[in-house]
Amino acid sequence: MENVVQRLLKCSTSTFFQLHIVNCTGLGEEGVKAAVATSRLERGKLRRRTRAAVETGVGHREPGPRTRRCPQIAFCPAFCDPDSLPPRVGWIAAGALASIPTPAAHGSAPSIHKHGSSMASNSSSSGGSDRQRIAQQRLRIIAGHLQRPAGDDSALLAAECKDQGSKSDASSEEKTVPRRRQEIMKWNGWGYSDSRFLFNKKGQAEFTGKRYKLSGMIIPGLKEWFEGTFGANLQHKSPATPILNSSAVRPPTLNEAFVEELKSTGVPFSHDAEDRVFRAYGHCVHEIFALREGRIGRVPDLVVWPNCHNDVVKIVELACKHNVCLIPYGGGTSVSSALECPSEETRSIVSLDTSQMNRILWIDEKNLTAHVEAGIVGQDLERLLNESGYCTGHEPDSMEFSSLGGWVATRASGMKKNIYGNIEDLVVHIKMVTPRGVIEKSCQGPRMSTGPDVHHFILGSEGTLGVVTEVTMKIRPMPEYQKYGSVVFPNFEQGVACLREVAKQRCAPASIRLMDNEQFKFGHALKPQVSSIFTSFLDGLKKIYITKFKGFDPNRLCVATLLFEGNREKVLQHEKQVYDIAAKFGGLAAGEDNGQRGYMLTFVIAYLRDLGMDYYVMGESFETSVPWDRVLDICQNVKARIVHECKERGVQFTPLSTCRVTQTYDAGACVYFYFGFNYRGLSDPVHVYEQVEHAAREEILANGGSLSHHHGVGKLRKEWMSETVSNVGIGMLKSVKDYVDPNNIFGNRNLF
Amino acid sequence: MDSSCLLASLHGSDTLLFADMQHRDPMLQKRDEFEDMLEERRNSSDLRYALRCYTPVLYKGVTPCTAGALKNMVLQSAQIHFVIGQVSNETGRAVDDVQEEASAILEEMAHSLQLSTVRFFAFTLSKVFKTLFRSICVNEEGIQRLQQAIQEHPVVLLPSHRSYMDFLLMSYILYTYDLALPVIAAGMDFMGMKFVGEMLRMSGAFFIRRSFGGDKLYWAVFSEYVKTMLKNGFAPVEFFLEGTRSRTSKSLTPKLGLLNIAMDPFLKGEVFDVHLVPVSISYERILEEALYARELLGVPKPKESTSGLFKARKVLSEDYGSIHVYFGQPVSVRRLSQGKVDRGQFNLTPRHIPKRPSEEIHSFVNDSAYGLVRAQEENMVLKPWVLLASLLLQNHHGDQASGRARGMALDELTEQAVWLRDLSRQYGAFLHWPDHVPPPEVVSSSLSLHRGLVTITEGRVQLASEQAGGPAGPGEPPPVGPEEELLRQAVTVLSCVSYRNQALHVFLRPALLASAVHAASSSSGKQEIFNSFSFLRNMFSNEFILCPGATVQDFEEACFLLVKTGALQVSQQEVVVTERGHRTLAFLTSVLDPFLQGYQVVCRFLSEEANEALTEKQFVPTVRKFIIKRLLAGRLRYTEVLSSDLQKNALAALLRLGAVRKIKGAEPGTLKVNKVMVHSLEDALGGNLPTQKPAAVARL
Numbered sequence A: 001m002e003n004v005v006q007r008l009l010k011c012s013t014s015t016f017f018q019l020h021i022v023n024c025t026g027l028g029e030e031g032v033k034a035a036v037a038t039s040r041l042e043r044g045k046l047r048r049r050t051r052a053a054v055e056t057g058v059g060h061r062e063p064g065p066r067t068r069r070c071p072q073i074a075f076c077p078a079f080c081d082p083d084s085l086p087p088r089v090g091w092i093a094a095g096a097l098a099s100i101p102t103p104a105a106h107g108s109a110p111s112i113h114k115h116g117s118s119m120a121s122n123s124s125s126s127g128g129s130d131r132q133r134i135a136q137q138r139l140r141i142i143a144g145h146l147q148r149p150a151g152d153d154s155a156l157l158a159a160e161c162k163d164q165g166s167k168s169d170a171s172s173e174e175k176t177v178p179r180r181r182q183e184i185m186k187w188n189g190w191g192y193s194d195s196r197f198l199f200n201k202k203g204q205a206e207f208t209g210k211r212y213k214l215s216g217m218i219i220p221g222l223k224e225w226f227e228g229t230f231g232a233n234l235q236h237k238s239p240a241t242p243i244l245n246s247s248a249v250r251p252p253t254l255n256e257a258f259v260e261e262l263k264s265t266g267v268p269f270s271h272d273a274e275d276r277v278f279r280a281y282g283h284c285v286h287e288i289f290a291l292r293e294g295r296i297g298r299v300p301d302l303v304v305w306p307n308c309h310n311d312v313v314k315i316v317e318l319a320c321k322h323n324v325c326l327i328p329y330g331g332g333t334s335v336s337s338a339l340e341c342p343s344e345e346t347r348s349i350v351s352l353d354t355s356q357m358n359r360i361l362w363i364d365e366k367n368l369t370a371h372v373e374a375g376i377v378g379q380d381l382e383r384l385l386n387e388s389g390y391c392t393g394h395e396p397d398s399m400e401f402s403s404l405g406g407w408v409a410t411r412a413s414g415m416k417k418n419i420y421g422n423i424e425d426l427v428v429h430i431k432m433v434t435p436r437g438v439i440e441k442s443c444q445g446p447r448m449s450t451g452p453d454v455h456h457f458i459l460g461s462e463g464t465l466g467v468v469t470e471v472t473m474k475i476r477p478m479p480e481y482q483k484y485g486s487v488v489f490p491n492f493e494q495g496v497a498c499l500r501e502v503a504k505q506r507c508a509p510a511s512i513r514l515m516d517n518e519q520f521k522f523g524h525a526l527k528p529q530v531s532s533i534f535t536s537f538l539d540g541l542k543k544i545y546i547t548k549f550k551g552f553d554p555n556r557l558c559v560a561t562l563l564f565e566g567n568r569e570k571v572l573q574h575e576k577q578v579y580d581i582a583a584k585f586g587g588l589a590a591g592e593d594n595g596q597r598g599y600m601l602t603f604v605i606a607y608l609r610d611l612g613m614d615y616y617v618m619g620e621s622f623e624t625s626v627p628w629d630r631v632l633d634i635c636q637n638v639k640a641r642i643v644h645e646c647k648e649r650g651v652q653f654t655p656l657s658t659c660r661v662t663q664t665y666d667a668g669a670c671v672y673f674y675f676g677f678n679y680r681g682l683s684d685p686v687h688v689y690e691q692v693e694h695a696a697r698e699e700i701l702a703n704g705g706s707l708s709h710h711h712g713v714g715k716l717r718k719e720w721m722s723e724t725v726s727n728v729g730i731g732m733l734k735s736v737k738d739y740v741d742p743n744n745i746f747g748n749r750n751l752f
Numbered sequence B: 001m002d003s004s005c006l007l008a009s010l011h012g013s014d015t016l017l018f019a020d021m022q023h024r025d026p027m028l029q030k031r032d033e034f035e036d037m038l039e040e041r042r043n044s045s046d047l048r049y050a051l052r053c054y055t056p057v058l059y060k061g062v063t064p065c066t067a068g069a070l071k072n073m074v075l076q077s078a079q080i081h082f083v084i085g086q087v088s089n090e091t092g093r094a095v096d097d098v099q100e101e102a103s104a105i106l107e108e109m110a111h112s113l114q115l116s117t118v119r120f121f122a123f124t125l126s127k128v129f130k131t132l133f134r135s136i137c138v139n140e141e142g143i144q145r146l147q148q149a150i151q152e153h154p155v156v157l158l159p160s161h162r163s164y165m166d167f168l169l170m171s172y173i174l175y176t177y178d179l180a181l182p183v184i185a186a187g188m189d190f191m192g193m194k195f196v197g198e199m200l201r202m203s204g205a206f207f208i209r210r211s212f213g214g215d216k217l218y219w220a221v222f223s224e225y226v227k228t229m230l231k232n233g234f235a236p237v238e239f240f241l242e243g244t245r246s247r248t249s250k251s252l253t254p255k256l257g258l259l260n261i262a263m264d265p266f267l268k269g270e271v272f273d274v275h276l277v278p279v280s281i282s283y284e285r286i287l288e289e290a291l292y293a294r295e296l297l298g299v300p301k302p303k304e305s306t307s308g309l310f311k312a313r314k315v316l317s318e319d320y321g322s323i324h325v326y327f328g329q330p331v332s333v334r335r336l337s338q339g340k341v342d343r344g345q346f347n348l349t350p351r352h353i354p355k356r357p358s359e360e361i362h363s364f365v366n367d368s369a370y371g372l373v374r375a376q377e378e379n380m381v382l383k384p385w386v387l388l389a390s391l392l393l394q395n396h397h398g399d400q401a402s403g404r405a406r407g408m409a410l411d412e413l414t415e416q417a418v419w420l421r422d423l424s425r426q427y428g429a430f431l432h433w434p435d436h437v438p439p440p441e442v443v444s445s446s447l448s449l450h451r452g453l454v455t456i457t458e459g460r461v462q463l464a465s466e467q468a469g470g471p472a473g474p475g476e477p478p479p480v481g482p483e484e485e486l487l488r489q490a491v492t493v494l495s496c497v498s499y500r501n502q503a504l505h506v507f508l509r510p511a512l513l514a515s516a517v518h519a520a521s522s523s524s525g526k527q528e529i530f531n532s533f534s535f536l537r538n539m540f541s542n543e544f545i546l547c548p549g550a551t552v553q554d555f556e557e558a559c560f561l562l563v564k565t566g567a568l569q570v571s572q573q574e575v576v577v578t579e580r581g582h583r584t585l586a587f588l589t590s591v592l593d594p595f596l597q598g599y600q601v602v603c604r605f606l607s608e609e610a611n612e613a614l615t616e617k618q619f620v621p622t623v624r625k626f627i628i629k630r631l632l633a634g635r636l637r638y639t640e641v642l643s644s645d646l647q648k649n650a651l652a653a654l655l656r657l658g659a660v661r662k663i664k665g666a667e668p669g670t671l672k673v674n675k676v677m678v679h680s681l682e683d684a685l686g687g688n689l690p691t692q693k694p695a696a697v698a699r700l
Helices: A002-011 A022-055 A089-094 A125-142 A152-165 A222-230 A256-265 A273-278 A285-292 A309-322 A378-387 A404-410 A492-504 A517-525 A533-549 A568-584 A591-613 A628-648 A685-702 A718-740 B003-015 B038-043 B046-051 B067-075 B078-091 B095-109 B115-132 B140-152 B165-176 B188-192 B194-202 B216-232 B257-267 B289-297 B306-317 B333-337 B359-378 B384-402 B410-426 B439-449 B482-502 B504-519 B526-539 B551-564 B581-608 B616-632 B644-657 B675-685
Strands: A197-199 A205-207 A302-304 A325-329 A349-353 A360-364 A369-373 A427-434 A437-439 A467-474 A481-489 A511-515 A558-566 A617-627 A656-664 A668-678 B135-138 B155-159 B183-187 B205-208 B275-283 B322-327 B454-457 B460-463 B568-570 B575-577 B660-663 B670-673
Touching (some): A197 A591, A222 A517, A222 A591, A273 A302, A285 A591, A309 A325, A309 A427, A325 A467, A378 A404, A404 A467, A481 A492, A481 A568, A481 A591, A492 A558, A492 A568, A492 A656, A492 A668, A511 A517, A511 A591, A517 A591, A517 A656, A558 A568, A591 A617, A591 A668, A617 A628, A617 A656, A617 A685, A628 A656, A668 A685, A685 A718, B038 B115, B038 B135, B046 B115, B078 B216, B095 B205, B115 B165, B135 B140, B135 B165, B140 B155, B140 B275, B140 B322, B155 B359, B165 B275, B165 B322, B183 B188, B194 B205, B257 B333, B275 B359, B289 B482, B289 B644, B359 B504, B384 B410, B384 B439, B384 B460, B384 B482, B410 B460, B410 B581, B482 B504, B482 B616, B504 B526, B504 B551, B504 B581, B526 B675, B551 B568, B581 B616, B581 B675, B616 B644, B616 B670, B644 B660, B644 B675
Parallel strands (some): A325 A349, B183 B205
Antiparallel strands (some): A360 A369, A369 A467, A427 A467, A481 A558, A511 A656, A656 A668
């Protein structure tokens, strides 16, 4: 079997991929077959691609550096009739997973710039095949915490076959983010409709669906933890309104002239109640709580789905012309009330949903950049790049749903920023459509001294200035090797000291997070049922070793989860360095499993909140960044403040108040707080919640923490902006707003 | 400033302060019951008690820290490192050298709490207390609150300070109730007593120099030491807000240094909260009674020495009545500072770099300190004797004025005492008057406990004149001249005054108002009376605990009380004394009168006798001579004006008002008197109270 791979390798002309083939040997016979199959596919694809390139070489402006197009690049000549499209559909779909968007089906306008001219010449058929196979493998590794491992291969192949055969494959259920989000996502909770936690008839917690590692599993410890932590009771249910009652939605206030002209542009739009409600909310607890109760406030009057930059230009022009309020919508994962329609807004509100602008327009291997439409969601971006052997490494916790444009607009941060950087480090070029026109830089120099960086007006502008349409981002070759890890510390203080030392020595792994004791217990409660007696025996031994032999107090110990990435040798070396430092602070290595579960928690915690809400438990998380010397104090004080405020406000059961340090920097850290409480018996739980969160934020600020590390300000944290950036600072921001958008077309009223 | 705005800000600033202690109507104040903790001691073995299992719960269950480990923590702290570097830079000394010094300072300062010493004290104090006192009453609910507070937050104990006994007593109580033993800030003077000093150190005292003005290193070591103990919750920190023992039983103007340090960890976000627990310790008879009086009269304070302590042994044979210790409601610094201090002010410089407290913090700490001292005052238990002493003193002065020393008939005294009992209760006094006992018995038993201070002849009571009282008596030669006679009498008077003073805080605000009303012409309106009130209040703010900036609030409180008791009618414009109010007002004005006259005399002295060379140091002896002269000449009837405390307070007030200035002459501390201003102040105090609104005084 290995021989087959070797042979395939030999025919590959792409040396790059040879470096990354190491992990593929475990592919198995089926895998090899798949590889062969895909290599055949690739060859066919390539032929078509070459032809397509010839046919559509209209818009090439500059050849630029050697660029290689990724297989699913959408490619349509300007203003083309959908019927006369070149036969690109086949290769669009060929290399794609089930979710590859096919913009042509929506008659999307072209994006004719900057298409690589030499894309076909650089890859051979077998290279493509390897790439495909490696991509699958990488995908499995990189998204190990995110996706269900089994069945990926078959799903992928099936999708390919189908794509190959059909031209009109654009049915929306195959896309990660369809126009009608309601088809796959919950309207009043987090994530996919098929994935949720529930307590089954036996009172055991389980996670439904097939998407996640935890899917279909029983989580035996959750009930006890849940009842013990919140004083909740499975008998006391607080179910959500099951279906969205469209009659509860106020009929749209339409700007007829705007709608008329919009129609003529051919950009799809809708004023269907469901579509509108879906774009009226983010995921703040008060938003979800209201939806669960079936209470619906002001929602956008219209939703538009531009397919490309030019569509956006047209929409913005029309909005300016007809004085319509535009609210850009990306992934809808806001937790700052940023998507809330301002109640004082009297104009027609149009939600500009960028989800269909989701193509990678080109990849530039020489400069390691990719030019991407800003509506693409994290998981697609990563997956598509992976197929070409690349990644951005930007993995915010919301990456399944949040979009590139949203990241830019909120100054997002990903968990692996230690290697790849935060969004502001990753962005090379931004194109944004504003009421004044399009803003972009003239070149892609890696750094410029040209006055204040105009990108920084855009980064964090939270949709107040315009719509980010296209972004050039740095990409990296996919890491060869990934390894999880964890360290148990006797207490949180030691853990923080260790993280500080790691930051000081600048040897932080891709991700390093320190959970406090409560969260450690939480993570423990989420352990799925173990099948073998041996595993549970081992777990028991581990526990005895740590608590009895090493004398760690189970009520004080805390755990750091680690993720290493890179070259295998270096990873191992790096790992040793970090564990050596940890040992100095009393840390004990606690295995990969604990680490991986820690990261899994990140992706399922939002689902867990919905479970809590089914049983009178309300929860939320919020974050800050703080200098190192304040980390311990802020953790202690904010947690205590939450408990204190709950008590003051008549919350009967002590709330869950926990934190973790999720990022390290040279000069400080990012701290995440989780807060959940049992609201049974409270007349206005959301109000209580809001008061407590408000107090917690005041506490954060009083303790030298920032207003936000990456969630942004939105409308939720507006009141503290002027004290945060000073009045002059606000004035600066306002004057930019006044120039760029004098009529407040982008009227979501975030930030100030 | 606009008057209404000022008014609003004054109100605003005080409504949040001490939310727990706020009560418009003092009658409504609820106080806990007391339990006598000596009772158990009388019924069970002291030895077993001293050796019993002692397992206090600490803050968040921290493990106690040895004295040595604590010292290390302090020396290794970022703040000490920084200051050592700074001092070394400034003086050019080697870092090691400065380090050495820091270590020596700490060595001199640090406590070395040992349970064995505590047990020793537990045993001996049990014996001593049982002989000296009838009972030691503690509010156990307060103990429970304290226990709760200690577990949840770092705690600062703030007892009132009337006796050396205070801090041993505090530790004794905490030991008895199985609470964490405090570490106590003590003045360096104790260190003079070699053995006792070390004993105290081993029972939790740490010693600080009385003054260390510019010594950066000392301040840093000291503050870091206190903060380390506090924020780690190793032990409650105890210190006396008043800084020293009050010789007069009046609360002293709070000192801010230690309170500043104690609040710092909260303000800098190092702890979630700090709880301050005011503790009021009231002695029915103060051990140091006569000592204090002598000290105030100019017999210098005996240096603390071990042998001196043993000489005081015969104290043991006397009956000192009971002690009441009231643990007040813990005050959360977090709550106190809400809306007053922006903790974000520490965000932009590293917290370990010492910085002068900002204006905002300074005034917050100052307001808090006053609030805390008032909280102490309010929970001081008053015995019937305190009322009797007030009445007897007033009568004594009346007698002196009329030249006849007749004293008071017992039944008259009883009648007046009952009247005063009811009045003081209406004013919110924490009076322990046994209601089930007939008043005459209450009076006679009170008199008998203080028989050193009163004589009863033919059913008439008067202040003892022949006895010097207390431990001084027998060995001395009989009095010779009138001056000695006067001083001898003064010892008794000042002892009585110290009891009367215990009730002063109850009557103070109404008395200021009564004096203002008294001085005003009959047609004066409310605003004029307020102006007089605020003049007096301003004048006496070194003498009594008057929270800065609370003039309007105090005025309203005084009006409220006097209206409530039917002594005054206050309308929008006018203040009218009612028929039945005359008795109350007469009593109240005579409460304040000694102080008014005392300040006048000091003014008179300064305008008549002060020469160019008068220094601060010479002030008390010379003013004393002046006063003695006037007393002997019969031009002044209040012997208590001889109290150096009053004289110093008067000088401090005049310095504050700018009537006297300290100049840097040849002699440091030379006083320069603005005779015009002093004269006009004297005139004002003499009855011509200013009714015009002086600049910068609030209007109603």
